[in-house]
Amino acid sequence: MWDTLWLDARLATMAPGSAQAYGAVEGGALAIKDGRIAWLGHRDELDGVPEKLAKQVHWIEGRWITPGLIDCHTHLVHGGNRAGEFERKLLGAREAEIAAEGGGIPATVAATRAASDGDLQEATAARLAPLLAEGVTTLEIKSGYGLSADAEMKQLRVARQLGRAYPLDVVTTFLGAHTLPPDYDGDRAAYIQAVAEEMLPAIVEAGLADAVDVFCERDGFDARLCERVLAAARGHGLPVKLHADQLSDSGGAELAARFGALSADHLEYASADGVAATGPIRHGRHPAAGRLLLPARHAEAAGGGVPGSRRADRARHRQQSRQRARDLAFTDALDGLHAVRPDPGRGARRRYPRGGARARPVGQPRHARGRQAGRSVRLGNRTPGRARLPRRLQPDRLRRQERPRAGVMAGGPVTPLP
DSSP states (O other), X not given: OEEEEEEEEEXXXXXXXXXXXXXXXXXXXXXXXXXXXXXXXXXXXXXXXXXXXXXXXXXXXXXXXEEOEEEOOOOOOOSSOOHHHHHHHHTTOOHHHHHHXXXXXXXXXXXXXXXXXXXXXXXXXXXXXXHHHTTEEXXXXXXXXXXXXXXXXXXXXXXXXXXXXXXXXXXXXXXXXXXXXXXXTTOHHHHHHHIIIIIHHHHHHHTOOXXXXXXXXXXXXXXXXXXXXXXXXXXXXXXXXXXXXXXXXXXXXXXXXXXTOSEEEEOTTOOHHHHHHHTTXXXXXXXXXXXXXXOGGGOOOOOOXXXXXXXXXXXXXXXXXXXXXXXXXXXXGGGTOOOOOEETTTEEEEEOOTTOOOOOOTTSOGGGOOXXXXXXXXXXXXXXXXXXXXXXXXXXXXXXXXXXXXXXOOSSOEEEOO
C-alpha cells in the first residue's frame, strides 16, 4: 500500500518526445511510498479503488504537480541592503556615480565582512522564504561579497548551513574573482594570485564549494586573469562557471567553451564567434535542469555537469527518482495557470486576456503605444501595463497581478507539497 496518493492532478512529467507541453498528463495520479515516487500515470490506469491503494488520498482539483524548481544563479548570502541604490538607478543615477559615493559592490563587501555568521544566516533566511514558497527545491548560492579568504568562507559556510536547515538542496559556488577589493589598491594580478593560490585551496580543503565562478570583463578581470582561476579550479577537480560578456565583448564566451563551463551567464555582448563557440560545450551527463518526473523504478540520472569521479560532493547530484516527495510543487490551475507555448526565436510568451493592459507590445517603439487587445509579453519582463500606465488607469486585475517570472508558468501561487 502506498503512503499517499494525489488524484485529479495535472502532471508535468517533462518527458521528452511527449505530444503535450511539459509532458503533461491530464487527470493524473501520483503515488508516494517511503518518500519516493512509487507510481504516476492517468487516474484511469490505477489498479483498484484509490482508498484501498493508499493510506492518504488527496484530490487536488486540476492543480499542477511539477518537479521541484531550480534557481541556478543567486547571490543570496550577503550583508547590507542596497535597495536605495536600485531606486536611484530607476531615477537615472549611473553606477559610476553611486560607486563614487561609496555605494555599489564595495558597500556590500564592507557590510558582509562586518556581519557575523548568525547575522548573515538570519538575513538570508528572509530572502530564502519566498523562493521556498514558490517551489524552489534546488538553489545555487554564490559567494563574491567577501573578497578575502575569511569572508568568502563565511559566505559559503552560511550557504551550507542553509542547505542543512531548510528543505532544499543548496549548491555553493566560490566567486572570489567577482571584483577587485579596495585593499589591493588596483593590483588585479596580485588579487587573482591570492584567489587562485590562497583562497581556493583553503575553500577546497574545507569542502565549502561545489564550483568556481569568475566575473570576466575588460574593466574587471580580463580573460587572461580569469583563466588562471579557472585552471586552478580544474586542478582541484571543481567545475567552473562564468559571468561572461555582460558589459562588453571580453572573450568570456570563448573562455567558457574552452573550459567546458557548466554555464556562461549574461552574454549580452558576446560576439558571434563567442556564441558559436559555446554551441558544442559538453559536460558529460545531462544537466540537473533536465530532471524528469518519473516513478522510482524508472530511475534516470540527473548529472551535475562533470564526471562523477570529479564531483566535490556527489551526494548533491542524486537521481531524480530519489528526490523526496517534498521536492514536488503544485500550483493552482484554477487561478489562471496555463501552458505557455514557446514563440520560436523570441522565448516563451504570455497572452493577456482581451481588454487587458493598454501598453505597447514588447519591441514596439514608444510612440506606437496604443490599445492592444490580446497582446503578448515575454515571461520575465516586468508587466508593461503596470510600468507604463498611471495607477488610476490600470485595471484592477492588473494591479493585483504579480510579475511573471522567467521560465516559470505564471498565474497561481506555488506551494511545496508537505
